[in-house]
Amino acid sequence: MTATALSARLSLPPSFVNYQLDTAYDEMFGSPGVSREHYRALQQTLLKLAPEALRRSQQAADLAFLHEGITFTVYGSKEGTERIFPNDLLPRIIPAREWARIEKGLTQRLTALNLFLRDIYHEGRIVSDRVVPRDLIYSCKHFRREMRGLNVPRDIYVSICGTDLVRLPDGNFAVLEDNLRVPSGVSYMLANRKVLKRVFPTLFRDYGVWPVDHYPRVLLATLKSLAPDNCPFRHDPTTVLLTPGVSNSAYFEHTFLAQQMGIELVEGRDLLVHDNVVYMRTTSGLRRVDIIYRRVDDDFLDPLCFQPSSILGVPGLFNAYRAGNVSLANAIGTGVADDKAVYAFVPEIIRYYLNEDPILQNVPTFLMTEPAHRQHVLENLEKMVVKAVGESGGYGMLIGPHSTAKQREEFRARILAEPRNYIAQPTLALSSAPCLIDGAVESRHIDLRPYIVMGEKVTLVPGGLTRVALRKGSLVVNSSQGGGSKDTWVLREGERGGDLIDEVRQELDVLASELGPSAARTEKTS
Amino acid sequence: MSTRPPRNYFVQSFSRDVGMLSRVASSLYWMGRYLERAEHTARLVNVELQLWLDQSPEMGAGRWRFLLEALNAPAADGPVDPTKLVNTLVFSRSNASSIVSCIATARENLRHVREQCSTRMWEQLNRLYLDVMDMRPEDDWILKSHDFFHLITEGAYLFHGITDATMSHGEGWQFIQLGRYVERADTLTTLLETHFRRMTSDFEQPVEGAEYLEWVGLLRDCVAFEAYCKKHTAEIRPMRVAEFLILNPEFPHSVRFSVDRVNAALHLIGDLTQRAAKLPTRIAGRLRAQISYSQIEEIIREGVYAYLQNVRKDCTEIHSAINEIYFDYPVETEIAS
Numbered sequence: 001m002t003a004t005a006l007s008a009r010l011s012l013p014p015s016f017v018n019y020q021l022d023t024a025y026d027e028m029f030g031s032p033g034v035s036r037e038h039y040r041a042l043q044q045t046l047l048k049l050a051p052e053a054l055r056r057s058q059q060a061a062d063l064a065f066l067h068e069g070i071t072f073t074v075y076g077s078k079e080g081t082e083r084i085f086p087n088d089l090l091p092r093i094i095p096a097r098e099w100a101r102i103e104k105g106l107t108q109r110l111t112a113l114n115l116f117l118r119d120i121y122h123e124g125r126i127v128s129d130r131v132v133p134r135d136l137i138y139s140c141k142h143f144r145r146e147m148r149g150l151n152v153p154r155d156i157y158v159s160i161c162g163t164d165l166v167r168l169p170d171g172n173f174a175v176l177e178d179n180l181r182v183p184s185g186v187s188y189m190l191a192n193r194k195v196l197k198r199v200f201p202t203l204f205r206d207y208g209v210w211p212v213d214h215y216p217r218v219l220l221a222t223l224k225s226l227a228p229d230n231c232p233f234r235h236d237p238t239t240v241l242l243t244p245g246v247s248n249s250a251y252f253e254h255t256f257l258a259q260q261m262g263i264e265l266v267e268g269r270d271l272l273v274h275d276n277v278v279y280m281r282t283t284s285g286l287r288r289v290d291i292i293y294r295r296v297d298d299d300f301l302d303p304l305c306f307q308p309s310s311i312l313g314v315p316g317l318f319n320a321y322r323a324g325n326v327s328l329a330n331a332i333g334t335g336v337a338d339d340k341a342v343y344a345f346v347p348e349i350i351r352y353y354l355n356e357d358p359i360l361q362n363v364p365t366f367l368m369t370e371p372a373h374r375q376h377v378l379e380n381l382e383k384m385v386v387k388a389v390g391e392s393g394g395y396g397m398l399i400g401p402h403s404t405a406k407q408r409e410e411f412r413a414r415i416l417a418e419p420r421n422y423i424a425q426p427t428l429a430l431s432s433a434p435c436l437i438d439g440a441v442e443s444r445h446i447d448l449r450p451y452i453v454m455g456e457k458v459t460l461v462p463g464g465l466t467r468v469a470l471r472k473g474s475l476v477v478n479s480s481q482g483g484g485s486k487d488t489w490v491l492r493e494g495e496r497g498g499d500l501i502d503e504v505r506q507e508l509d510v511l512a513s514e515l516g517p518s519a520a521r522t523e524k525t526s
Numbered sequence: 527m528s529t530r531p532p533r534n535y536f537v538q539s540f541s542r543d544v545g546m547l548s549r550v551a552s553s554l555y556w557m558g559r560y561l562e563r564a565e566h567t568a569r570l571v572n573v574e575l576q577l578w579l580d581q582s583p584e585m586g587a588g589r590w591r592f593l594l595e596a597l598n599a600p601a602a603d604g605p606v607d608p609t610k611l612v613n614t615l616v617f618s619r620s621n622a623s624s625i626v627s628c629i630a631t632a633r634e635n636l637r638h639v640r641e642q643c644s645t646r647m648w649e650q651l652n653r654l655y656l657d658v659m660d661m662r663p664e665d666d667w668i669l670k671s672h673d674f675f676h677l678i679t680e681g682a683y684l685f686h687g688i689t690d691a692t693m694s695h696g697e698g699w700q701f702i703q704l705g706r707y708v709e710r711a712d713t714l715t716t717l718l719e720t721h722f723r724r725m726t727s728d729f730e731q732p733v734e735g736a737e738y739l740e741w742v743g744l745l746r747d748c749v750a751f752e753a754y755c756k757k758h759t760a761e762i763r764p765m766r767v768a769e770f771l772i773l774n775p776e777f778p779h780s781v782r783f784s785v786d787r788v789n790a791a792l793h794l795i796g797d798l799t800q801r802a803a804k805l806p807t808r809i810a811g812r813l814r815a816q817i818s819y820s821q822i823e824e825i826i827r828e829g830v831y832a833y834l835q836n837v838r839k840d841c842t843e844i845h846s847a848i849n850e851i852y853f854d855y856p857v858e859t860e861i862a863s
Contacts, residue, residue: 066656067649069637246638259641270547274861283697283852284545284799285860 015051016434018442024429025169026443027092038095038491039434045203046090051439058089058436061195070191071252085188086484088435091196092446092466093207096493099462102165102173105360106450107458110161112350113178113337114454117157119353121147121333131352132345136369139420140342141390142181142335144298146305150322152331153226154456159329160219160293161452162186162465165360167431174361176428176447178346180338181330182295185465185485186215186451187253190260192487193463209489210462215451216260222455223261223291226327237290240264240280242271244296244312254295268296273316276323291327298332340389340423341367364426368419377424378415381408384424386415399475401427430475435468435486445469447477448488462490545799550639551701552853557635558705561651564628565682566713567597571615571625572675573746575668578608580739596720596747597713599623612671613663625678629658644692647685654681697798704791708845711784715838717747718771718781722830729765729826741767748779768830769822781837782817788844789814799852806847813840 021032028039035043046054065071065084094102119126120137127134137143162183164176193212197204220239227237243254245267258265270280271289279286294301300310305318320326336342344365347358366373366384377384381400388396398411415422430445437444450464466488467477477483574593581589590606599621602611618624622631633655640648657677667674686706693699721744727733733741741762745751748771758766774780789810796802817837825833 067653068645069640069648069652246634252640255640264547264550265639265641266547267549270549272857274857281548281855281857282545282799283548283551283795284801286857287545 015046016441018437018440019434020443022429022432023169024445025167025171025431027167027431027433027446028443038093041203041207042090042093042434045200046434046441054089054436055439057199058439061087061089061199064195064198065191068191069252070188086468086470087188087192087195088444088468088470088484088486089196089199090434090436090441091200091487091489092433092448093489093491094448096491098173099490101359102450103460103462105173105175105358106163106452106460108350108354108356108359109163109175109178109346110158110452110454110458112353113180113346114156114158115353116349117331117334117337118155120336121157122149126349126352129352131348132342136341136345137336140336140339141421142298142333142339144333144336146318146322147331147333151324153228153327156226156454157331157334158337159222159226159454161454162449163452165448165450166363166428167448169429169431172361173448174363175346176363177340178338178343179449180334182297183449183451184250184253184295185449185467187256188485189451189461189463189465189488190215190256192465192485196487204489207489208492210492212461212463215453215461216257218453218459218461219257219293220261220263222453222459223263223293223329225455226291226329228290228324228327230324231290232288233290238264238288239291239293240266240271240289242266242268242292242294242296242314244268244300248295250295257293263293268310268312268314271314271317273314273320276316276320276325278314278317278320278326289326291329293329298335301328301332335390340365340387341369341420344423363428366424368415368422368424373424374415374419378412381412383427385427386411386422386424389421389423397476399427402475427475430469430477433466433468433486435470437470442472444472445475445477446486463488546642546697546701548853548855550642550698552849553635553639554642554698554701555705555848555853557632557639558702559709560628560632560635561682561685562706562709563623563713564625564632565679566710567615567623567625567628568675568678569749570597570717570747571612572672573743575612575671576746577739577743581736592720592724596717597623598716609668612668616674617661617663626658626661629655629678642698644688646688646692650681650685650688654678654685657681697795700791700795700798703787704795704848707784707787707791708841708848710779711781711788712838712841712845714748714771714779714781714784715834715841717744718768719831719834719838722768722834725764727764729768730763732761732763738762744771750777750779753777765822765826768826772825772830772834773817773820773822775818781834785810785814785817785837788841792844792848795852801851804847804851806844806851809840809844809847813837813844 019029021029028035028043030036062084065087071084116126120143124137126132127137158180160183162179162185164179165173166176167173189212223239224237227234231237239261240263241254241258241261243251243258243265245251248254255265264280266280266289272279272281272286274286278289278292280289296312299307300312302313302315302317303310304315306313317326318332321328321332343362344367347362350356350358366377368374368377377386381398382403384398384400386398386400391397398407400408403411411422430447432443433446434441435444446466446468448464448466451461453459453461466486468484468486469475469477469482470484471482474482570593574589577589590608590611591601593615594601594611597615599615614621614624616625619627619630621627633651636643636648636651654677661674689699689702721740725737725740727737741764742751745754745762745767750771754767754770757770770777770780772781775782775786777783789807792807792810793802796804796807801807820833
């Protein structure tokens with residue numbers, strides 16, 4: 001232990017005795033022993049609570065998760081496939097000022113990515129103008145030729161997005177990954193909040209935290225706005241959530257969202273396509289389906305069009321989609337925009353379509369297709385994080401500093417064999433935050449995944465999923481790799497008046513969409 | 527993009543609330559059946575263990591065989607080892623009808639349709655499942671078994687109470703009731719059949735001694751002892767027991783009551799799904815009419831056993847008809863209609 005680390009430990013209060021500060025940005029402490037203003041009240045509360053009380057609260061919370069069945073499935077592990085998603089009781093707090101910047105930055109980014117998707121599946125201006133290399137797009141694993149020239153409802157490709165942000169040592173947020181296909185985790189955001197409100201009610205009230213509970217409502221309104229033009233009941237389209245089934249790792253979330261939105265949760269075997277129209281099999285016969293919030297990957301959606309061996313999908317679904325008889329959220333082929341090599345070009349993409357400078361920065365990324373980049377990475381593998389471009393969930397990664405020589409050799413060979421399939425980034429010092437470990441407070445590395453819903457306008461629910469690398473010193477936050485999560489509190493402050501007006505407007509929008517039929521009629525007669 | 531509606535645009539224009547997913551309906555139905563089966567088995571085994579304490583060993587062996595038959599379980603070869611047998615009926619995962627298997631399957635069915643039930647329902651069934659999975663049979667387990675069976679019956683009652691209090695009594699709820707009472711009618715008739723085939727007492731006269739215990743055991747199997755005493759006092763006459771357990775319209779564990787509930791659920795489901803005139807409703811209606819106009823003297827004259835066998839046959843038919851009309855219908859006929 002270095003001298004500074006030691007002195008940092010000595011100046012901290014007793015239950016924080018194991019709290020380590022290193023080069024990473026710490027969410028709670030600006031300098032050893034001095035907590036940032038927005039964490040002060042939490043620290044006071046923690047100092048007053050006995051470790052035993054904290055431990056009991058944690059147990060009660062774990063039990064609540066187990067009883068409610070808030071679990072996820074770990075692939076490839078033998079013992080009981082259901083596991084609770086570890087929850088850490090101490091909230092992660094984001095002041096209003098910082099959140100405003102995140103909100104603006106993500107809105108900008110998603111707007112640009114959506115324009116990008118429309119462009120590459122239509123005219124392809126951005127490749128003609130040589131802003132993004134043509135072969136980069138067409139060599140994307142998730143590029144879908146089938147989508148060329150297809151008009152998606154309202155030109156919205158990405159209705160739901162979960163972007164991973166990290167905070168760099170200088171305190172700025174940077175985008176680590178865009179998840180534009182089927183991002184998950186939002187149910188844990190809502191479940192964490194429910195539990196935290198039970199454990200720290202007064203603290204929660206006194207802090208003035210923005211609610212997140214309206215997420216399902218916002219999502220439903222957005223999905224409904226995607227109704228196909230020739231849908232028989234435009235004002236009340238039949239919306240369903242398509243799940244791969246009970247063995248999917250996010251099954252809990254699928255059931256939770258379907259229930260909270262009051263829509264049908266269907267599996268592929270519940271649906272069938274006849275004459276390019278999608279139906280579901282009900283006890284009173286077949287019912288037409290208009291909008292599908294699909295949590296099934298592109299590859300498995302339609303065995304006639306994509307992966308022929310898929311039994312999760314619906315044969316003929318893609319043709320019904322092309323015929324404009326059913327809408328999908330997200331659209332097919334969005335994965336091309338969250339490809340980890342395309343990611344390196346997102347700042348350029350933002351400048352190209354919006355003529356603005358990106359508000360949120362990217363993490364420096366090395367493309368293995370560039371000989372100079374490749375050589376630099378191969379020479380410094382033990383300092384790099386190497387990622388497969390089309391993977392997510394922490395699978396297919398090499399974390400240089402924690403790797404063995406053998407793993408590095410293996411990745412070196414893989415990179416040389418398929419350079420297009422890999423990118424590398426310098427190992428980031430993710431910011432750290434206080435976590436409750438065995439009744440004491442310790443620091444662990446975290447990231448942040450806010451959820452963005454895009455209808456006619458872009459909406460961010462103030463909050464998100466803060467994922468925690470619960471293993472000491474670990475930098476991997478994925479649930480499949482021993483990560484947990486904690487509640488994220490976005491604080492209200494004086495300057496949020498503008499957003500309040502947005503909230504009211506949103507309420508009115510929802511009201512208007514609920515009054516749909518009469519509103520539609522007025523339109524016709526006027 | 528053409529705005530012309532697709533060819534079969536008007537074929538199926540439903541109001542939005544009509545009909546639920548067939549898969550979901552089927553899961554709720556099976557969940558109802560499995561939970562009822564678990565409760566039924568728990569009750570029978572518990573009563574058996576209580577009787578076992580009161581009886582001579584020879585008689586006990588006969589009762590164990592009867593228990594297996596009443597539960598429709600495969601008969602045991604050779605001498606019966608009560609501990610082993612109870613373990614098979616309660617804990618064995620390889621026996622799909624054991625209590626633990628039934629609760630696990632009920633929970634699995636509910637897990638597949640979690641968004642259809644209330645959170646509290648799921649929590650209760652999940653907790654019951656976790657409690658049951660925690661139990662490990664020990665050597666002197668049987669002597670302490672009362673608490674275990676209590677846990678299961680209480681857990682099931684609580685689940686049904688929560689279901690009634692927190693779930694809309696719409697189609698989904700009706701399918702749970704349907705499963706529950708189809709299973710009850712089925713298990714109840716199997717139990718009564720086995721009992722009446724075995725007992726050859728004079729139906730008119732009060733019974734005494736060892737026989738008395740057997741008849742009380744039957745009433746206890748159906749949680750009916752107290753209700754019976756209220757109506758007929760503690761004097762046990764087989765004919766009255768038969769009448770009470772088969773024809774009583776008010777007692778929840780009588781055949782008549784179960785068939786009434788099946789019939790009511792099927793009618794409501796039929797109305798909700800516009801399939802009221804279909805096969806399952808017709809069979810159930812016929813069965814209900816038959817039972818409600820039956821008289822016990824007549825049943826005994828023609829043989830209780832044969833009568834019950836007919837009821838059970840109808841239950842099986844209702845089950846396959848439900849499957850055919852609501853869960854697994856051929857798509858071609860639907861599209862053509």
